[in-house]
Amino acid sequence: MKGTAIIIGGGWAGSAAALAAKQGGADRVVILERTDMLLGCGLAGGIMRNNGRQTATEELTAMGAGGLFSITDSVATHKNVNFPGHAHAWLYSTTKIEPAVRNFLEMCGIEIRFRSRVVEFLASGSTICGVTLHDLTESRLEGDVFVDATGSAGSLSNCTRYGNGCAMCVLRCPMFGPRISLTACAGLTDYVGMRLNGEVGSLSGSFELRKNSLSVDIQKALNTRGLAIAPLPKSLINREKLRSKSCQQYALQEYAANVILLDTGDTAKVMTPFLPLEDMRCIAGFENAMIATGSGYANSVRFLSRAPRDNSLKVDTFCNLFCAGEKSGFFVGHTEAIATGSLAGHNAVRTLQGKHAITLPKILACGDIIHAEQEGISSELGLVKRYTFSGGEYFDRMKVKGLYTTRMSEIANRVREADCYRIFANRI
Ligand SMILES: Cc1cc2nc3c(=O)[nH]c(=O)nc-3n(C[C@H](O)[C@H](O)[C@H](O)COP(=O)(O)OP(=O)(O)OC[C@H]3O[C@@H](n4cnc5c(N)ncnc54)[C@H](O)[C@@H]3O)c2cc1C
Structure with a gap:
C-alpha cells in the first residue's frame, strides 16, 4: 500500500x-x-x-x-x-x-x-x-x-x-x-x-542498582528467585511517599516498609520509591550499593x-x-x-x-x-x-x-x- x-x-x-x-x-x-x-x-x-x-x-x-x-x-x-x-x-x-x-x-x-x-x-x-x-x-x-x-x-x-x-x-x-x-x-x-x-505530573520512583555492588546473599536471591526483599529500619519508613509515585500499583505498604528488588539482568530494579543512597547503604547487604540508572530521590x-x-x-x-x-x-x-x-x-x-x-x-x-x-x-x-x-x-x-x-x-x-x-x- x-x-x-x-x-x-x-x-x-x-x-x-x-x-x-x-x-x-x-x-x-x-x-x-x-x-x-x-x-x-x-x-x-x-x-x-x-x-x-x-x-x-x-x-x-x-x-x-x-x-x-x-x-x-x-x-x-x-x-x-x-x-x-x-x-x-x-x-x-x-x-x-x-x-x-x-x-x-x-x-x-x-x-x-x-x-x-x-x-x-x-x-x-x-x-x-x-x-x-x-x-x-x-x-x-x-x-x-x-x-x-x-x-x-x-x-x-x-x-x-x-x-x-x-x-x-x-x-x-x-x-x-x-x-x-x-x-x-x-x-x-x-x-x-x-x-x-495539587502538584503537577507524577514522579517515577523506580531506579536501578548495579547487581554486583550488592551482597552475595542478595545477588543469590536475585539470581535464583528474581526477587530480594530487605526490611527497612523503622527510622527509614516513610509511608507518605507512596502518594506521589506514578505507579499506584506499587503504592502498597510493603513498598514503604521494605526494599524490594527485582532482577532485570545486570541490574536490580528498586521497587521502593525514593530511597536516598546514603540511607540505603545503612541496610545490611547494601553497604556498597551503586546506582546504575535514575536516583534515590526520584526519576523523571x-x-x-x-x-x-x-x-x-x-x-x-x-x-x-x-x-x-x-x-x-x-x-x-x-x-x-x-x-x-x-x-x-x-x-x-x-x-x-x-x-x-x-x-x-x-x-x-x-x-x-x-x-x-x-x-x-x-x-x-x-x-x-x-x-x-x-x-x-x-x-x-x-x-x-x-x-x-x-x-x-x-x-x-x-x-x-x-x-x-x-x-x-x-x-x-
Ligand atoms: C524508571 C521507570 C521504570 C518503569 N518500569 C516499568 C516496568 O517495569 N514495567 C512496566 O510495564 N512499566 C514500567 N514503567 C512505565 C513504562 O516504562 C511506561 O509507561 C511506558 O514504557 C511508556 O512508553 P511510551 O512509549 O508511551 O513512552 P516513552 O517510553 O517515554 O517513549 C517515548 C519515546 O519518544 C521519544 N521522543 C520524545 N519526544 C520526541 C520527539 N520530539 N521526537 C522524537 N522522539 C521523541 C523519547 O526519546 C522516547 O524514546 C517504568 C517507567 C519508568 C520511568
Missing part, C-alpha cells in the same frame, strides 16, 4: 505502532527517535505479565500483535515471579532488550532514524503533511499518516520545576534535547496530570501532556494523526504502551486506505482500558488517576467486570467473540 507512516518516538508505544503499521501493509514506516536507542522509559523497566498485564498480553497476541512480547519473553531473566501485590510477573533483561527489539523491527522492514527529534508538525488545515526535525540537518520529512508516541516524561526543565531535578535518566535530555508536546505546539490543549497534593516527572483524542486514538482536530502510550492517556506500563501503540499504528494504516478508524470493544481489557481512561479524564479526580492492567483502580475494574483471566483459551475465545482475532496481523 503506497504511503508513508511516520511514528514519532521509539518507546514501547512507538515500536508497537510501527509494527502494527507495517503488518497492516504500509509501504514505508519510519520511526523518528530523538535519542540513540529505542524503548524510552522501557530501558529502565522490565516487568511484564504481572496481574492483568498477563490477560492483555494474551489478548494482543491473539489479535496478532504478539511480536514484541515474543521478544520480551525471549530475553526474560525470570518467569512467574510473585512479589507483593503482584502475581506471575516476567522480567526482561534491560541489557538485552533494546538490540533485540531494534533488530526485529529492522528485519520487519521498518526504517529507524535516531537522533531525530521532531520539533513541529507541518499541517495544511486539518491534515498533517510532515514534520520538522531538529537533527543534524534541520530537515523536514513528509508523510501521509502520523502517530505521536513521544511519551510524557521530561524534559529536564519539567523534572526540575515539578520534581526533584534531573536524575540523568534513560531519556538523557541534556544530550538529545527536551521532549516537547507536539500536540500543544499544534494548538491543541493537552491534559496535564496532577498529584493528589511524567504525565505532563496527554493529547485530546477519541477512543480510536485519533487526536482531535487532525484527520491523520493518532497518539499512543503515555501520550494517549494516563497509562502506566510497557504492555499498556504496546496495546495503545498497536491500535494507533493499525488505525493510521486504515486511514491511509481511506477506511474508518476502529475502536477496541470493552469486552477486551485492551479496549476497556482506553474507554475507561477517556471516561475518567473528565471525572472529579480525572487528572490524578493512572491506568494500568497491573494494579490500582483499573485492575480492580478488570476483576469486577470479569476481564481478568490467565486462561489462554478463554482469552482467545473472547478475542474471537469481539471479532478481533488476528486483526493486527493481517494486511488491511
Whole structure:
C-alpha cells in the first residue's frame, strides 16, 4: 500500500505502532527517535505479565500483535515471579532488550532514524503533511499518516520545576534535547496530570542498582528467585511517599516498609520509591550499593501532556494523526504502551486506505482500558488517576467486570467473540 507512516518516538508505544503499521501493509514506516536507542522509559523497566498485564498480553497476541512480547519473553531473566501485590510477573533483561527489539523491527522492514527529534508538525488545515526535525540537518520529512508516541516524561526543565531535578535518566535530555508536546505546539490543549497534593505530573520512583555492588546473599536471591526483599529500619519508613509515585500499583505498604528488588539482568530494579543512597547503604547487604540508572530521590516527572483524542486514538482536530502510550492517556506500563501503540499504528494504516478508524470493544481489557481512561479524564479526580492492567483502580475494574483471566483459551475465545482475532496481523 503506497504511503508513508511516520511514528514519532521509539518507546514501547512507538515500536508497537510501527509494527502494527507495517503488518497492516504500509509501504514505508519510519520511526523518528530523538535519542540513540529505542524503548524510552522501557530501558529502565522490565516487568511484564504481572496481574492483568498477563490477560492483555494474551489478548494482543491473539489479535496478532504478539511480536514484541515474543521478544520480551525471549530475553526474560525470570518467569512467574510473585512479589507483593503482584502475581506471575516476567522480567526482561534491560541489557538485552533494546538490540533485540531494534533488530526485529529492522528485519520487519521498518526504517529507524535516531537522533531525530521532531520539533513541529507541518499541517495544511486539518491534515498533517510532515514534520520538522531538529537533527543534524534541520530537515523536514513528509508523510501521509502520523502517530505521536513521544511519551510524557521530561524534559529536564519539567523534572526540575515539578520534581526533584534531573536524575540523568534513560531519556538523557541534556544530550538529545527536551521532549516537547507536539500536540500543544499544534494548538491543541493537552491534559496535564496532577498529584493528589495539587502538584503537577507524577514522579517515577523506580531506579536501578548495579547487581554486583550488592551482597552475595542478595545477588543469590536475585539470581535464583528474581526477587530480594530487605526490611527497612523503622527510622527509614516513610509511608507518605507512596502518594506521589506514578505507579499506584506499587503504592502498597510493603513498598514503604521494605526494599524490594527485582532482577532485570545486570541490574536490580528498586521497587521502593525514593530511597536516598546514603540511607540505603545503612541496610545490611547494601553497604556498597551503586546506582546504575535514575536516583534515590526520584526519576523523571511524567504525565505532563496527554493529547485530546477519541477512543480510536485519533487526536482531535487532525484527520491523520493518532497518539499512543503515555501520550494517549494516563497509562502506566510497557504492555499498556504496546496495546495503545498497536491500535494507533493499525488505525493510521486504515486511514491511509481511506477506511474508518476502529475502536477496541470493552469486552477486551485492551479496549476497556482506553474507554475507561477517556471516561475518567473528565471525572472529579480525572487528572490524578493512572491506568494500568497491573494494579490500582483499573485492575480492580478488570476483576469486577470479569476481564481478568490467565486462561489462554478463554482469552482467545473472547478475542474471537469481539471479532478481533488476528486483526493486527493481517494486511488491511
Ligand atoms: C524508571 C521507570 C521504570 C518503569 N518500569 C516499568 C516496568 O517495569 N514495567 C512496566 O510495564 N512499566 C514500567 N514503567 C512505565 C513504562 O516504562 C511506561 O509507561 C511506558 O514504557 C511508556 O512508553 P511510551 O512509549 O508511551 O513512552 P516513552 O517510553 O517515554 O517513549 C517515548 C519515546 O519518544 C521519544 N521522543 C520524545 N519526544 C520526541 C520527539 N520530539 N521526537 C522524537 N522522539 C521523541 C523519547 O526519546 C522516547 O524514546 C517504568 C517507567 C519508568 C520511568
